[in-house]
Every structure is written in structure tokens, then in C-alpha cells.
Amino acid sequence: MSKLLALLDLRPGDAEDTWIGAASGPEGKRSYGGQFTAQSLAAACRTVDADRLPTNMHLQFLRGGQAGDPVEYTVTRVFDGRTAAARRVDARQDGRLLTTATVSFAAELPGPEHGSRSAMPHDPGDLALTGPAGPAPSMPLDELDIRIADEGTGQEFVRRFWWRTTAALPDDPLVHTLVATYVTDVYMVDPALQVHGHSMKARTHRSGTTDSSIWFHRPVRADEWNLLETTSPAAARGRGVVTGSLIRADGVIAATLAQEGLIAERD
Numbered sequence: 001m002s003k004l005l006a007l008l009d010l011r012p013g014d015a016e017d018t019w020i021g022a023a024s025g026p027e028g029k030r031s032y033g034g035q036f037t038a039q040s041l042a043a044a045c046r047t048v049d050a051d052r053l054p055t056n057m058h059l060q061f062l063r064g065g066q067a068g069d070p071v072e073y074t075v076t077r078v079f080d081g082r083t084a085a086a087r088r089v090d091a092r093q094d095g096r097l098l099t100t101a102t103v104s105f106a107a108e109l110p111g112p113e114h115g116s117r118s119a120m121p122h123d124p125g126d127l128a129l130t131g132p133a134g135p136a137p138s139m140p141l142d143e144l145d146i147r148i149a150d151e152g153t154g155q156e157f158v159r160r161f162w163w164r165t166t167a168a169l170p171d172d173p174l175v176h177t178l179v180a181t182y183v184t185d186v187y188m189v190d191p192a193l194q195v196h197g198h199s200m201k202a203r204t205h206r207s208g209t210t211d212s213s214i215w216f217h218r219p220v221r222a223d224e225w226n227l228l229e230t231t232s233p234a235a236a237r238g239r240g241v242v243t244g245s246l247i248r249a250d251g252v253i254a255a256t257l258a259q260e261g262l263i264a265e266r267d
Contacts, residue, residue, distance in 0.1 A: 002167035003140035007035060008178045010042050010073070017075040019043040021091075025138025027068035032137035033061060033209045034185030036071070036091050036099045038178050043073035044087040044103040045174060052085050052105035054177065056215045059101035061208070067138035069093050083107040115217060117251035122149055124162035124225045124249075133159070134187040134200030143167040144183065150194070159191045159244075161228040169223050179222035180255070181214060184246060188212075189261025192232040192240025204266070210239065211260040220246065220254040230257075238264035 010019040021039035024032055037059050045054065065071060072092045079086040085105040091098045127147040147162040163183050169175055189209055190200045198204045220226060230244030240263045246255040 002143055004143045004165065004167050004179065004182070005169070005175070007140075008038055008042050008175070008182065010039060010046065013072055013074075015074075017047055017077070019046060019073045019075070021071040021073060023068050023070050025067035027066075029067040029138045031065035031067045031071075031098075032139045032185070033212070034137075034139070034182045036061070036065065037101075037185055037212055037214075038182035039071060040073060040089040040091060040099065040101040041103060041181055042178050043075050044089050044101075044105075045178075047075050047077060047087060048080075048085045048105045051107050052083075053108070053174075054216050055104045055106045056213070057101060057103045057181070058211075058213045059099055060211050061099050063096060063098045064208075065091075065093050065098045071098070078102075083109065115253040117247060117253070120227065120247070120249065120251055121151075121160060122162070124164075124227075127162060132186045133161070133190045135203070137186065139182075139186075140167075146186070153197075154195055157191055157194045157231065159194070159228075159230045161186070161230070162225055163228065164225050165222045167223075173219050176220055176222040177216065180220050180226065180246060183222070184214070184228050184244075184255075184257060185209065185212065185259075188228070188230060188244070188257070188259050189240060189242055189263065191230050191242050192235050192261060192263050195232050195235070195240075198263075206264045206266055207262055209259055209261045213258045215256045216254075217256065218248070218252055218254045220248060225249040226254070228257075235263060238262060 076088040227247045
């Protein structure tokens with residue numbers, strides 16, 4: 001099994017509705033935020049019927065975690081209806097609460113549909129392999145192909161983050177959703193700094209995700225090219241907000257995302 005899939009393959013915990021997520025990286029390194037997001041979603045999905053797919057997820061980062069240690073996820077069954085369900089997921093290490101999330105699920109229903117691009121801005125195969133936009137987080141980068149093509153400056157700055165997995169993935173749509181959730185947290189808050197000519201790579205500011213939201217619209221294939229296109233509409237009080245779309249190579253918008261992150265000046 002790939003390292004990425006191993007991170008998303010939770011094992012049952014000692015208590016009911018608890019799950020254990022594998023450690024992500026070396027001892028002494030801070031955990032990657034996308035690990036908590038994807039593993040929290042994986043835990044919630046273990047407690048709902050298969051016909052109820054995730055529609056949205058909201059996660060707050062309360063404390064940083066240790067990459068070298070496993071994470072315990074406790075799922076609370078908040079609601080179960082005829083076509084919808086809701087869950088709360090708390091993540092802990094050594095009893096310390098690190099993140100808390102809410103996840104909503106719903107069966108597919110007929111209705112109007114929109115959300116696609118008539119043309120995509122690049123052929124990602126023509127772009128150089130770039131890796132993440134900041135210091136490498138504790139994640140299996142050897143299983144990810146990341147290519148970044150930024151455009152504009154100041155308020156017109158746009159981050160175009162192309163990605164796909166190089167690891168073999170099963171056809172299970174939920175696995176691809178979990179991988180997409182995992183990948184799309186890779187320094188997503190960076191555009192809030194880029195508006196001002198700074199970056200997470202330069203480490204000029206204290207930075208990190210404080211709150212993350214995803215609305216899931218359409219299926220996505222994580223082993224095919226996908227574009228995460230993001231901008232930052234506002235920043236103040238040492239926090240910045242970034243909004244974006246996860247767009248498949250065929251132009252279909254698969255998910256909408258928003259994050260708040262710390263972008264405070266260093267002392």
C-alpha cells in the first residue's frame with residue numbers, strides 16, 4: 001500500500017466510533033493540516049451509509065500535532081435522517097484536543113446543476129514540477145505531482161495549483177475524495193501573503209491554517225490532473241482568508257473551498 005493510502009486507512013479504536021489515524025512523518029516535526037482534514041473525513045464516513053456522500057466539512061485547528069504520533073478520532077453521531085446525516089469529529093493526541101470538525105452527508109437528489117469552465121488556463125504537462133509552495137510538510141511528496149503557475153500581483157494574485165497522485169489508487173470514489181481533501185490543504189493560505197509580496201516559503205511571517213471549509217459538488221479522480229485555483233479576498237488582524245475552486249481537467253468544478261489562516265508578523 002502507498003504511504004498516502006496508509007494515512008487514509010484508519011483502524012478502529014478501543015471505544016465505539018473511535019478511529020486511529022497513522023502517523024504522517026518523522027518524530028519532532030509538526031503534523032500537516034491536510035492529514036487532520038482527510039482523516040477526520042475518513043472517520044466520519046465510517047459511520048454513515050454508503051449512499052450518503054459528504055456534502056460539506058468545516059474544521060477548526062485548535063493546536064498543532066506531532067507528525068510522529070498517531071491520532072485518535074472520536075465521531076459523534078449528531079443526526080441521521082431519511083436522506084441526510086451529520087457528524088462531529090474530534091482529533092486528539094495524548095488526550096489533547098487538536099481539531100474539531102463537522103461533516104454533513106446526503107443522498108444524491110435530482111436538481112439543477114451548474115459549475116464548469118469552458119477552457120482551462122494551462123496544460124499541466126507543460127509546466128515544471130514545483131512541489132509545495134512552502135517548506136515541505138510531513139507528507140509523502142514522492143507520491144504527488146505538484147505544478148504551480150501563479151499569475152498577477154497584489155489583489156490580482158491568483159494561485160493555480162495543479163496536482164495529481166502518482167500512486168496507484170482503487171476506483172472507490174470516496175478514496176479519491178479523501179486524497180483530494182488531503183492535498184488541497186498544501187499551504188493554501190499562502191495567497192494571503194502573496195498579495196503583499198510575501199510567501200510561506202520565505203518564512204517572513206508566522207503562518208498556518210486556523211479554519212478550513214470544503215463543499216463537495218462532483219466526483220474527482222485524484223490520479224488525474226486537477227486544478228486548485230485560489231485567491232485571497234481579505235486579510236486583517238493577523239489573519240487572512242483564501243477562497244478557491246477545485247476544478248477537474250475537464251473544467252467541472254468538483255469542490256469549493258475556503259480557509260482562514262494565521263499570517264502574523266514575527267516578533
